[in-house]
Each structure stands twice: as structure tokens, then as C-alpha cells.
Amino acid sequence: MDDLAKQIAEKVIADTKYISALIGFMGVMCGSIISIIGSIILHRLSAKKERQQQILQKELDRLYQLEELAGEITEWAGSWQLKQESPELREKFQKFMVAAGTFRKYPKLKQAIRDLNQHAMILTSDKINHEDPREGSKELEEMYEAFLSEYKDVLNKIKT
Numbered sequence: 001m002d003d004l005a006k007q008i009a010e011k012v013i014a015d016t017k018y019i020s021a022l023i024g025f026m027g028v029m030c031g032s033i034i035s036i037i038g039s040i041i042l043h044r045l046s047a048k049k050e051r052q053q054q055i056l057q058k059e060l061d062r063l064y065q066l067e068e069l070a071g072e073i074t075e076w077a078g079s080w081q082l083k084q085e086s087p088e089l090r091e092k093f094q095k096f097m098v099a100a101g102t103f104r105k106y107p108k109l110k111q112a113i114r115d116l117n118q119h120a121m122i123l124t125s126d127k128i129n130h131e132d133p134r135e136g137s138k139e140l141e142e143m144y145e146a147f148l149s150e151y152k153d154v155l156n157k158i159k160t
Contacts, residue, residue, distance in 0.1 A: 077120035112147040
């Protein structure tokens with residue numbers, strides 16, 4: 001009887017070795033496929049996030065340059081030592097005017113750029129024509145503050 005039980009056990013083990021190996025192999029294959037798919041998905045997500053970060057950084061750099069240019073124009077226009085026909089100042093006015101077009105997707109910021117540029121040009125004209133610049137200087141500072149407010153709003157929207 002022991003021989004019969006031993007033979008049955010050996011036959012069951014021999015029959016299940018193949019199925020166990022097959023199940024194990026299928027488990028390994030399924031795990032590998034899931035791992036590969038997961039790696040592909042993670043790679044695509046990280047590449048997309050990296051592209052978004054690059055776009056965000058480029059937009060932030062453009063905004064910081066705009067802020068610097070706004071400050072420069074405000075100081076140049078408000079300066080008592082203004083060189084009447086300074087090519088540098090004309091170039092800055094031109095860049096700032098073009099900046100309004102490059103930031104069209106932010107309508108309030110675009111308008112603040114236009115207003116600041118207009119008031120800086122008016123103040124410069126007043127000084128060239130030897131008119132009283134006090135009112136123009138006050139308005140220029142108000143426009144600069146309005147520009148900064150819109151600028152900060154755009155920065156906050158971008159960073160969130």
C-alpha cells in the first residue's frame with residue numbers, strides 16, 4: 001500500500017510540476033508587462049511635467065524682465081537728468097510697447113503696460129517742452145503701482 005501511495009504521490013507531483021512552472025512563468029510575464037507599462041506611464045508623466053516646468057520658467061523669466069523694464073522706464077521718465085532725445089530711452093519705450101503685445105493673454109496686465117508706457121511718454125514730453133512735470137510724475141507713479149498690482153496678480157496665477 002505504501003508503494004501505491006508513493007506512486008500516486010509521484011504521479012501527482014510530476015503532473016503538477018508542469019502546471020506550477022507554467023503558472024510561475026505567467027506570473028513573471030504579467031509582472032514584467034505591468035512593470036514596463038508603469039515605467040512608460042511614469043516617463044511620459046515626468047516628461048510632461050518637465051515641459052510644463054520649462055514653459056513656466058520661461059514665462060516667469062519674461063515677466064521678471066518686464067518688471068525690470070517697467071522700473072527702468074519709470075525711473076528714466078521721472079529723472080531730472082533726462083537726456084531729451086536719448087536713443088536708449090526711445091528703445092526702452094519701444095520694447096515696453098511691444099511687451100504689451102507679447103502679454104496679450106493677460107488683458108489687465110497688457111492694459112497696465114500700455115497705461116504706464118503712455119504716461120511715461122507724456123511725462124517725458126512734458127519735460128522736453130519745459131512744462132510742469134509734477135502732475136505727470138504723480139500719475140506715472142500711480143500707473144506704476146497699477147502695473148505692479150496687475151503684475152503680481154499674473155505672477156500669483158502662474159505660480160499656482
